[in-house]
Amino acid sequence: MIKTSGLKKLYVTEEVETTALNNINIEIDAGEFVAIMGPSGCGKSTLLNVLGMLDNPTDGEYYFLDHEVSSYTESQRANLRKNNLGFVFQSFNLIDELTVYENVELPLLYQKVAPAARKEKVMAAMDQMSMTHRKNHFPQQLSGGQQQRVAVARAVVARPKVILADEPTGNLDSANGDEVMGLLADLNKDGTTIIMVTHAPQYAEYSNRVIHLLDGRVVSEKMSGAGRA
Amino acid sequence: MLKHYLISTLRRLGRAKGFTAINIIGMSVGLTGSVLALLLVRYELSFDKYHERLDRIHLVVNRSVSASGKVDHQPWLPLPLGPELLATSTEIVRSARLTLGEVIVHGGSGSFEEDILFGEPYLFEMLSFAVIAGDPVAALAQPDGLVMTRQSAMKHFGTVDLIGQPVSLTTEAGRREFRVLGVVENPPAQSTLQFQMVLPLQAWLTYTTRALNWNASNTHILVETAGPVGKFDLTDTFLAILLKNRSDRAPVTDQGEIPTGRRYWNLSLLPFVEAHLSPQYASGLLQPVDPQNLMILAGFAAILLIIAIFNFMLLALGRLQSRFKEVGVRRVVGANGADLTAMFMGEVLLTALFALGISFLILELTLPSFNKLLGRDLALTTATDLGFWASLLLLVGILVLAAGLYPARKLASLQPVQALHGIDPSNPEKRSIQLGVILQISLTIIILVAALVINKQMKFIQEQPLGFNESQVVLYKIATEMDELPLWSQRLKEVLSRDSGVQSVAKVSYSVNRGWNRLGWRDNAGKPWRALVKDVDEDYLKTMEIALLSGRDLAAQDGEEAMLVNEAFVEAFGLDEPIGYVLDGFAGDADRDPTIIGVFSDFHFFSLRSEVAPMILWKNPAEYYQYLLARIAADDVSGTLQRLGDSWKRAAPGIPLNYNFLDEDIQALYIQEQKLQAVTRGAAILALTLSAMGLLGMATIEISRRTKEIGIRKVLGASVPEIMGLLSRRMVVSSLLANIIAWPVAWIVMQKWLGSFAYRIELGPGILLGAASLALLVSLLTLGTLAMRAATANPVDSLRYE
């Protein structure tokens, strides 16, 4: 489903040139739960952004569902993105002016889903995340854990093939963190591919494979937790 | 989707209340100005459009050129030209001559003096005035016919059912019976020709003596051509007529060249539809507007709108960063550039529509006073034509695009990762923001310069010594038939003089600025000269308090052989010894050779737009004095006026009491400028307020961005003034740089405006510096309060503000 070869990402600013990704060759199959780990600044987020087509690599090839997307324009990427990918971020990234319901609905709006179907899907996703009772609240009125559950609901509402999560538990206490991880694990069981960046070894356990990065390179890939079982 | 955008936009606007208010207020002021300008321009452009035969109706006009090359535009023409045109040209099928006069109407409810139009029958066939009763064409063909409008019929008789009604009128020729043979609707407000009553041209006193006289120009001539405008070249016809009847004014010599050293006429047709916008042909009958003033007004509206656009754009750019997260999220869930552009433009559109709604509200409230100021009846509700609404739509479209497109493009071009991380990829943005601020301040400075110049010029004019004392002088009109003027002017002068509150009374032919004749004589070499002449009696200089410089004043026993001249006269004709100089064959009468007996100091009798011309005062040989000038004592003016009114009514019950103050008359000369002054002052205040609001918004953004920096600097020991300086530096630099753009533009425009005044202020650096400092002061005050708050805040608070 996902395959990269010789993926490279350079950040050039006025003073320095940072090689955030260096010759990344990975392959991820449908249905996998992959965790990406490594110290701060090693390129985890950059990799996730490239895999999520939020950014183009500087060099190398990236096959997503057999499309070579490394040189796609932003609008081509946007098109692939909205039909196949869901995102969860450490800082939740909910839109403050929108209610819970409206935040979850957003991807469906851009996919031009008909109103009746939209309502059904939004209610289903919120139900799955147990957020239905908060549907008319604004993000600021929710706790961190609740906000992240809304973010997950938004990521899954369009039934994407892949969910990309960048430290989804980073801003949560352990109870809330556990809960969000449980949600992701459930989604994976239902067949959704999950790629997650995390610092916490105990959450890496939820995955079936851990990719370790250091200074923009893959240093090890091993089966873990769910994978070993 | 639409609903989603609408809801999220409304919530966002509601959150940033301050910025939303600045944007909506700014846009609504800009739009109000623009809609006003649009209404006014549309109004002025649609004069006379209702005449069915409009494409064939023209005014004959004269663009005469003097010996010195000066061009004079005149709609006044000799009476015989009308019939002569009909006789000579097959292309002119009908004509109507028109002139103005005054009559006293002895109606059902008393005697009233009224302005009156004298006209020929075809007037009512060529132009489409709605007929209520009777036949106005036939009425003007009768020697005693009379056409009344609905308004005058109602005023004098309380009914329009008047056909056959005898009406007693006192014209200059005496009191006579006329019969109402036509009643028409009032001329529409957008009609160049305005009248209350129309009498046959033959009823005009001087008609018979002047019907064949090519030397006096005292009529307007309206003609109808055989086909629409543009098909006719009547140059040859006009030339032939002039060669036959006034060869001295024909613009060719035998060699076919335009002669030099003498006056000649250029007759031509002015399409009637253009009359309203041809200020050069202003006359008592035609009261055109100056398109230049309309343009100045439209310019103010445009500047206000542009300032509002700048405000919006700058605030949007300044707050771009606060939208990054939202844009990033929308990108992540699948929005493309077009979606984001549409969203942002929708936001601008919504703001503009709110503003439009508010500006309609403002218009409802301000239109009455604006109408009063301009003497118009503009209304939104009468603007039912598509053109107006289409232009309005276009205007809103331009506003939305101009204000929103650039920030929208900026937002939409953000890459998702950059947006999510709040990275501003376009640091040069700061430069375009500063450029915007500079442009905006320079627009404000331009308006300020305009307002200061107009204000100063008006003050200058009002303080300029006129050469006479215009205060406490009352002008009484003697409305009676011409033959009785010698008797009544003398009798009423005595009546007024007898009052203890009256210091002196003079008889004059007209008020100060009206009633000037242009009469000529020949010098020793036989060369013809001309000067302005006014008929006055021996108390004129005394009553007006005009200084006598040499010689003696007119005396009671003087007749038409004595005259006074002004300094300009002495200078223009190079008289070394003016006293005793004889003007040979004065006023075309070979036997009349008056002598100059005194020289008085120059005084301004026209608007200060023009220079003092050579002038002559003498006694009217026929004693046709239509006015009395009374200088009254400053104490108890109203009591005096009351007594004078009572004495007048007792002495002359048949002559309506009709007076006004001379200084009001003189103010009326500057009515256009005063309107312009009021409008400019308003525009300047609005411009200054709008740009101050914009700067306030910019400063808020700047300071909130630098809160942390300010905190750190204070911890490190920066003083309050140092921080204020830091925060104000950029604003000061922008305000100063703005002058580089504003000064040349303002200087050129205002120099051109001042050019139309013969007596004018110097446009020196003072005004430019004044406007610059005012703009700087306002921006500093705006910024200062915010900067002060930021600078004096507890550093811990500002550091925590992360």
Ligand SMILES: Nc1ncnc2c1ncn2[C@@H]1O[C@H](COP(=O)(O)OP(=O)(O)O)[C@@H](O)[C@H]1O
């Ligand atoms: N937009 C950017 N511009 C310049 N450098 C960047 C940018 N984003 C990330 N980097 C640099 O790239 C490297 C990898 O960053 P990132 O992928 O965010 O690391 P991680 O998520 O593993 O902490 C870091 O050195 C970071 O400073």
Ligand SMILES: [Mg+2]
């Ligand atoms: Mg990271």
